[in-house]
Amino acid sequence: MSTISLCMIVKDEEAVLDRCLNSVKAAMDEIVIVDTGSADRTKEIARKYTDKIFDFSWQDDFSAARNFAFEKGQMDYLMWLDADDVLSEESGRNLLFLKERLSEKTDMVLMPYAVSFDEEGRVDFSYYRERIVKNHKGYLFSGRVHEVISPRGTPYYADQIIVEHRKVK
Numbered sequence: 001m002s003t004i005s006l007c008m009i010v011k012d013e014e015a016v017l018d019r020c021l022n023s024v025k026a027a028m029d030e031i032v033i034v035d036t037g038s039a040d041r042t043k044e045i046a047r048k049y050t051d052k053i054f055d056f057s058w059q060d061d062f063s064a065a066r067n068f069a070f071e072k073g074q075m076d077y078l079m080w081l082d083a084d085d086v087l088s089e090e091s092g093r094n095l096l097f098l099k100e101r102l103s104e105k106t107d108m109v110l111m112p113y114a115v116s117f118d119e120e121g122r123v124d125f126s127y128y129r130e131r132i133v134k135n136h137k138g139y140l141f142s143g144r145v146h147e148v149i150s151p152r153g154t155p156y157y158a159d160q161i162i163v164e165h166r167k168v169k
Contacts, residue, residue, distance in 0.1 A: 003099075111132075
C-alpha cells in the first residue's frame with residue numbers, strides 16, 4: 001500500500017482547519033502543517049492531528065510556501081489541500097481505496113476540484129487539479145499566486161475523489 005503525506009500551508013484557518021483535517025485524516029500516513037503567520041488558534045487545532053508543524057516566513061509567494069511543505073513530507077506520495085477544502089465521507093473512503101491500489105508507476109493523481117455550488121449545495125462547476133505527486137521526483141509548485149505543478153510523468157485521474165472548496169462565509 002502506498003503512503004501519503006498531507007502537506008498544507010495555513011494562516012488564520014481556525015474556522016475551517018478542523019473540518020478539512022478530519023475529512024482526510026484516516027487516509028494520511030503523515031500530516032505536515034506549515035504556518036505562514038497565524039494569529040488565531042490554527043496551530044492549536046493542527047496539534048490535534050500532528051506534531052509536524054513548521055513556521056514559514058511569508059514571502060508573498062504561495063509556491064515557495066507549498067514547496068517548503070513538500071520538503072517536509074516523508075511518505076511515498078505528497079498531497080496538498082487548502083484549509084477550506086474538504087472531502088465528503090464517500091471521497092474519503094475512495095481515497096483510502098486509492099492508496100491500496102495505486103500503482104508504483106503513477107507519478108501524479110489528478111482529482112476533480114469542485115469550486116462552485118448551487119443553492120442546494122450541489123456542484124455546478126469543477127475542474128481537475130493535481131493533488132498527489134510522487135515524492136522525491138522533483139515535483140514543485142510554480143507561480144507566486146494560483147500556483148500549479150506542471151503535469152508530467154504517468155498521471156491517474158481519480159474521478160471518484162472530489163475535493164470540495166467550501167469556504168465559510
